Amino acid sequence: xxxxTRGTIRRYVFAAALVCAAVTRPVAAxxxxxxxxVLLPVSVSRIPGAFGTLxxxxxxxxxxxxxxxxxxxxxxxxxxxxxxxxELLPVFTSPNYDPSQIINVxxxxxxxxxxxxRLFNRSDPRAKFGTKIPVVREHEFADAISLIxxxxxxxxxxxxxxxxxxxDSVTGETVLLQIFSNDERLLVSTEIPFVGVPRxxxxxxxxxxxxxxxxxxxxxxxxxxxxxxKIWAFAGVTSNTTQDVSIVTPD
Amino acid sequence: MRKVxxxxxxxxxxxHAGSLSAACKSEACKQATAWKNxxxxxxxxxxxxxKDYFAVLDVVKANKGVVAIEAERVLLGWxxxxxxxxxxxxxxxxxxLYDPAPRVTDLVHRDEAIAALxxxxxVRTGEFEDTVEAGLAVKGEPLTGCVIxxxxxxxxxxxxLQSTSSxxxxxxxxxxxxxxxxxxxxxxxxxxxxxxxxxxxxxxxHTPYHNPSMRxxxxxxxxxxxxxxxxxxxxxxxxxTDIGTSRDQVYSAYTFWVDEAAARGxxxxxxxxxxxxxSRYTRSLIPTPTHYEPITHxxxxxxxxxxxxxxxxxxxxxxxxxxxxxxxxDAFNGAMAAxxxxxxxxxxxxxxxxxxxxxxxxxxxxxxxxxxxYDGPYTMIMWNSAGWGPNNLGLVLTHExxxxxxxxxxxxxxxSNTGCYSCLHCFFNVGPRNQQTTPWIxxxxxxxxxxxxxxxxRTTCVMKDQSHTLCPHTPGQIGW
Numbered sequence: 001x002x003x004x005t006r007g008t009i010r011r012y013v014f015a016a017a018l019v020c021a022a023v024t025r026p027v028a029a030x031x032x033x034x035x036x037x038v039l040l041p042v043s044v045s046r047i048p049g050a051f052g053t054l055x056x057x058x059x060x061x062x063x064x065x066x067x068x069x070x071x072x073x074x075x076x077x078x079x080x081x082x083x084x085x086x087e088l089l090p091v092f093t094s095p096n097y098d099p100s101q102i103i104n105v106x107x108x109x110x111x112x113x114x115x116x117x118r119l120f121n122r123s124d125p126r127a128k129f130g131t132k133i134p135v136v137r138e139h140e141f142a143d144a145i146s147l148i149x150x151x152x153x154x155x156x157x158x159x160x161x162x163x164x165x166x167x168d169s170v171t172g173e174t175v176l177l178q179i180f181s182n183d184e185r186l187l188v189s190t191e192i193p194f195v196g197v198p199r200x201x202x203x204x205x206x207x208x209x210x211x212x213x214x215x216x217x218x219x220x221x222x223x224x225x226x227x228x229x230k231i232w233a234f235a236g237v238t239s240n241t242t243q244d245v246s247i248v249t250p251d
Numbered sequence: 252m253r254k255v256x257x258x259x260x261x262x263x264x265x266x267h268a269g270s271l272s273a274a275c276k277s278e279a280c281k282q283a284t285a286w287k288n289x290x291x292x293x294x295x296x297x298x299x300x301x302k303d304y305f306a307v308l309d310v311v312k313a314n315k316g317v318v319a320i321e322a323e324r325v326l327l328g329w330x331x332x333x334x335x336x337x338x339x340x341x342x343x344x345x346x347x348l349y350d351p352a353p354r355v356t357d358l359v360h361r362d363e364a365i366a367a368l369x370x371x372x373x374v375r376t377g378e379f380e381d382t383v384e385a386g387l388a389v390k391g392e393p394l395t396g397c398v399i400x401x402x403x404x405x406x407x408x409x410x411x412l413q414s415t416s417s418x419x420x421x422x423x424x425x426x427x428x429x430x431x432x433x434x435x436x437x438x439x440x441x442x443x444x445x446x447x448x449x450x451x452x453x454x455x456x457h458t459p460y461h462n463p464s465m466r467x468x469x470x471x472x473x474x475x476x477x478x479x480x481x482x483x484x485x486x487x488x489x490x491x492t493d494i495g496t497s498r499d500q501v502y503s504a505y506t507f508w509v510d511e512a513a514a515r516g517x518x519x520x521x522x523x524x525x526x527x528x529x530s531r532y533t534r535s536l537i538p539t540p541t542h543y544e545p546i547t548h549x550x551x552x553x554x555x556x557x558x559x560x561x562x563x564x565x566x567x568x569x570x571x572x573x574x575x576x577x578x579x580x581d582a583f584n585g586a587m588a589a590x591x592x593x594x595x596x597x598x599x600x601x602x603x604x605x606x607x608x609x610x611x612x613x614x615x616x617x618x619x620x621x622x623x624x625y626d627g628p629y630t631m632i633m634w635n636s637a638g639w640g641p642n643n644l645g646l647v648l649t650h651e652x653x654x655x656x657x658x659x660x661x662x663x664x665x666x667s668n669t670g671c672y673s674c675l676h677c678f679f680n681v682g683p684r685n686q687q688t689t690p691w692i693x694x695x696x697x698x699x700x701x702x703x704x705x706x707x708x709r710t711t712c713v714m715k716d717q718s719h720t721l722c723p724h725t726p727g728q729i730g731w
Contacts, residue, residue, distance in 0.1 A: 033701075034672075034701050035672065045574060045578075046574070046578065056574060067668065068666075068667050068668035068669065069668065070668050070669065070672055072672050073625075073678050073679065073681055073682075075624055075625055076622050076623070076624055076625075077622050077623045077624075077625065077651065077654040077660060078619075078620055078621065078622040078623075078651075078654075078660065078669070078670075079550075079619065079622055079669070080617075080618055080619065080667045080668075080669045082549075082617045082618065085617070087551055087617075088551065088573065090624075092625075092681045101680075101681070102679070102680055104672070104679070106668070122574075166679070166680050166687055197680055197687040197688070198680065
C-alpha cells in the first residue's frame with residue numbers, strides 16, 4: 001500500500017485548485033466585455049400621471065452599419081432588427097415607480113446605431129410629437145451630476161430622476177441631493193433613498209418637496225452617490241397647463 | 252373458398268402493412284412520440300355544466316390522471332386504465348377511450364370536438380407518427396445546428412431534473428442574501444403620484460406579469476389568418492386539409508409541454524379555443540379573415556392583422572397603433588382567462604397562424620421568422636416557419652410557447668447575430684425570474700460563442716434547434 005507524502009498531497013491540492021479555478025463560474029461582468037449597458041431612463045406604456053395624462057414611450061432604432069448589432073433583452077423573441085431601416089424596437093416597459101430599462105448593446109457596432117427615445121402623452125391626441133429622452137451609454141455615468149436652469153415656478157412641475165447601473169450589491173444606499181441658486185447659494189442639502197435594480201431615486205416635484213427653492217426662479221441641482229457609485233440624472237419639466245414636457249440633462 | 256381465403260390473407264396483409272407504415276421508423280420519432288403510450292380521450296356530454304366539468308377534472312386528478320388538452324367536449328391526456336370505470340360513471344362523461352373511435356361523429360358533434368377526437372385517433376393509430384417522422388426529415392433555417400449527438404430523452408429528463416433540483420437548492424441558499432428586487436414601494440410614497448379617477452392602463456408586457464409561469468390551466472386563443480383580398484391581394488387560402496393539419500400540430504405542441512410537466516409533478520393543461528368565425532353557409536369554422544396577406548409584410552405590421560382578428564370579437568383598437576392593438580390583445584386574453592364557464596385560468600395568450608404554403612416565402616418581408624412576446628399577449632407562427640414546414644408547425648409553437656412563459660432562446664445564429672448572448676443569465680433585470688432577483692436561473696446551454704460559464708457539452712433541444720426534447724435550463728426559466 002502506497003502512502004502519500006506531504007509533497008504529493010501538496011501537488012494534488014495544487015492540481016485540484018487549478019482545476020477548480022478553471023471551472024469556477026466567473027462573474028457576470030465577463031459577458032459585459034462584449035456588450036455595453038445602455039440606460040433607457042423612461043420606458044413605459046400607458047402610465048397615468050398628473051392632470052389625466054397617460055404616458056408612453058417609443059424607442060426607435062436604426063443600424064447604419066452593414067452587419068447586425070446584437071441587442072438584448074427585447075420583449076419579442078427571435079427578433080432581428082433590420083439593417084439600414086428605422087424601426088420601433090420592442091423593448092420591455094416598466095412600472096411607474098421604477099420606469100427605466102437597461103438594454104445591452106454589442107460593443108462591436110454600438111457606434112453605428114442610432115436611438116430615438118420619445119415620451120408621449122397619449123391622453124392628448126393633439127400633443128406635440130413627443131419629447132426626446134436621452135439614451136444613456138455606460139460611459140456617460142459620472143461620480144456627480146449637475147443639472148442647471150431648472151424652473152421652480154408653480155406653472156411647472158420639475159421631476160428629478162437619478163439612476164445607477166445594476167450590480168450585485170445590496171440595496172439601502174442614498175444619494176446626496178444639493179440644490180443651489182444661480183448665484184451658488186445652497187438652498188437644499190439632503191439625502192434621498194437610492195433603491196432598486198437598477199438603482200433609482202425620484203423626486204416627483206422639486207418645488208413641492210423642497211419649498212425653500214421657490215425663493216428663486218431657477219436652480220441648479222447637484223447629485224452624487226454617497227457610495228461612490230457612478231450615476232446619471234435628468235430633470236423632466238412638465239407644464240401644468242399644457243402638459244408639455246421639457247428635459248434638462250447634464251449635457 | 253380458396254380464393255376467398257387468399258383474398259382475406261391479402262386484406263390482412265395489406266392492413267398489417269398499412270399499420271406498419273403508420274408508425275415511427277426512427278428512434279428519434281419514437282422518442283418524440285413516447286407520450287402516446289396511454290394517451291386517453293375523455294368524451295363529455297354536450298350539455299355538461301360547469302360544476303360537472305370541474306368534477307370530471309377533479310376525478311381525473313384524484314385517480315393519478317393528467318389532462319393535457321381541454322378541447323370543446325373532449326379532454327385529452329393520460330388516465331390509468333383502472334380509473335376508467337370510475338370516470339365513466341362520473342356525471343357528464345359519455346366515453347373514455349384508449350383506442351381509436353370507429354366513428355368520431357357518433358360521439359361528438361361540434362367542430363372542435365370532432366377535431367380533437369380525430370387527432371386522438373391519429374395518435375392512437377400511429378398515423379400522427381408519420382407526420383412526426385416527416386417533420387424530423389426537415390430542417391429549417393437559420394437556427395444553428397449542433398454537432399453534439401442528441402441524448403436519449405430519459406437522460407435529458409434526468410439532466411433537467413438535476414438542473415431543477417440544483418436550482419431549488421441554490422434558491423434556498425441565496426434567498427437570504429439577495430433581497431434586490433424591483434418591487435413597488437412598501438409604504439405610501441409621497442413621490443409616487445396618486446390620481447383617483449384615472450383609468451388603470453392595460454399593461455403591455457410588464458408587471459404585473461400575465462404569464463409568469465407555465466403552470467396551472469392555460470387558455471390559448473387560436474386564430475388561423477386568411478387574407479380576404481380587400482386591401483392586399485388574396486394570394487394564399489387555407490384548405491380544409493391544412494386546417495386539420497394545423498390543429499393536430501397545435502395539439503401536439505401542448506401535449507409535449509404537459510408531458511414534460513407531468514414528468515416533473517407539475518400541474519399543467521391547455522385549453523385550445525379556436526377563435527376562427529363560424530360560417531352560416533358552410534356550417535363550420537372558417538379561417539379568420541384579414542384585409543392583409545400577412546406573409547408579404549414586415550413582421551412589424553402584425554398589429555394590422557391582429558386588429559382584424561380581434562375587431563369582430565369586440566377588441567378592435569382605435570386608433571390602430573401597435574401599442575393600442577397589443578393592449579387590446581392583452582385585454583382580450585384577460586377576458587378569456589376570466590371565462591365564467593370554464594375559467595378562471597392561470598394564464599392566457601393568443602396564437603396567430605399565418606398561412607404561407609409553397610411557393611410563399613417562409614419568413615416575413617423583413618426576414619423575421621416565427622416569434623413570440625415574452626409574457627404574451629401573443630405568438631405569431633407560420634404554416635411554414637423558416638422552412639421547417641407544416642409537419643413541424645407544432646414544434647415551432649412549442650418553442651414560441653416557451654417564450655410566452657419566459658423561456659429563453661438557446662440558439663445563436665451568426666449571420667443574423669441573433670438568438671441568445673449569455674450562459675450566465677436568461678434575463679438580467681426583467682421578467683419574473685432574472686439574474687438580479689433570482690440569479691440561479693441561468694441559460695448555460697446558450698450557443699453564443701463568446702459566452703462564458705456554459706454547459707459542457709451543450710445539447711440540442713426545443714429552445715435551440717426545435718428538437719423534441721426539453722432544454723436543461725428551460726424548466727427553471729418557466730417557473731417549474
